[in-house]
Amino acid sequence: MQNSFRFEDVILTDSYRTSSFKNNLNDHIVSVLDFAAENTNSTVFKDQSLKFSKSLYWECLSVIYEKNPIVIEDSLKEANRILEQNLYIDVIKKLGDFFDPNDELLLETIDFTISNYIDNLNYKKVLETNPWSFTNDILMNDNLLYSFTDNLDEYKNLLNNNKKESESSKYLTIGVLGKGSRKDxxxxxIKDIYALRTLFLNLLDEKNHNCENPIKINDIIKKFRDLGISKDDLSDSNIKYWIVKPLKEKVKIGSNKNGYFIIRNENDLFESYLSHYNNFIGFYKTLERHKKQSSLFTEFDNQFNMHDGFLKDELR
Structure with a gap:
């Protein structure tokens, strides 16, 4: 493990006005859970009542560690131990008078920040999608220490701004905590994205949005707004890329030119397959036109036949 920047140069902020740390922390949590869901056969992710918890988070981290073990030479182990020790010293020094050894939330926040800092150093060149790149941004760009909780009683005021939110989504919430160089x-x-995915599937099922009754993306977004979930809690883009897109990739929902629908049977599955197949044919024909046009150019040795071999029987 090599420290690619100087941690001691990081200055903890004394202002929370422009902090966007909750979005980065949300990206981190979703990335950790998505990795585990894609790399384990655990029945946990098939549970229709799946809800985020600290224990689930730590189990998902274990999957990442097991699938991508970091081998450290003996000569580096002591150096890494000293690095971690120095990180704690630096953090406590930066907090100054705001460090309280009796504040359990603060100690947990420091532990979590430093653990993620080290994981980012270990995995940034190992994983194509590195979950710790998001938390690294919290420390380096927002200049905050951070943590989270699945027990909203720990942060009793978090739901004060959500009084109008529906009961079905109000408590699908994760508390997040940031700590700068100040007392408070x-x-x-942030929203529990995994629970909201399940909520969305249930809504599609209840309203019978199958392949014969698809729903447009704008109407999907409106359904979330009707639940009282604001853009601050879940933006239009978040709905598309954190909820709809992953469910499509996992073939939980399908799509055609008329919208999205839940996949409950073979007809739903085939309708989605056919839509993707037609898109595939369209892309292939476009690639063929590019290849044909390339005969007009001879300046560079670019390869315009990388797609050859696909769909020979159908298109030739």
Whole structure:
């Protein structure tokens, strides 16, 4: 493990006004859970009542560690131990008078930040999608220490701004905590994306949005707004890329030119397959036109036949 930047140069902020740390922490959590879901056969992710918890998070981290073991030479182990020790010294020094050894939330926040800092150093060149790149941004760009909780009683004021939210989504919330160089904390909340995916599937099922009754993306977004979930909690883009897109990739929902639908039977599955197949044919024909046009150019040795071999029987 090599420290690619100087941690001691990081200055903890004394302002929480422009902090966007909750979005980065949300990206981190979703990335950790998505990795585990894609790399384990655990029945946990098939549970229709799946809800985020700290224990689930730590189990998902274990999957990442097991699938991508980091081998450290004996000569580096002591150096790494000293690095971690120095990180704690640096953090406590930066907090100064705001460090309270009796503040359990603060100690947990420091532990979590340093653990993620080290994991980012270990995995940034190992994983194509590195979950710790998001938390690294919290430390380096927002200049905050951070943590989270699945127990909203720890942050009792987090739901104060969500009084109008529906009961079905109000408590699908994760508390997040940021700590800068000041006495108080930056408290906020993020939505439990995995639970919201399940909620969305249930809505599609209840309203019978199958392949014969698809729903447009704008109407999907409106359904979330009707639940009282604001853009601050879940932006239009978040709905598309954190909820709809992953469910499509996992073939939980399908799509055609008329919208999205839940996949409950073979007809739903085939309708989605056919839509993707037609798109595939369209892309292939476009690639063929590019290849044909390339005969007009001879300046560079670019390869325009990388797609050859696909769909020979159908298109030739």
């Amino acid at each position: 904390y930056s408290q906020s909340s």
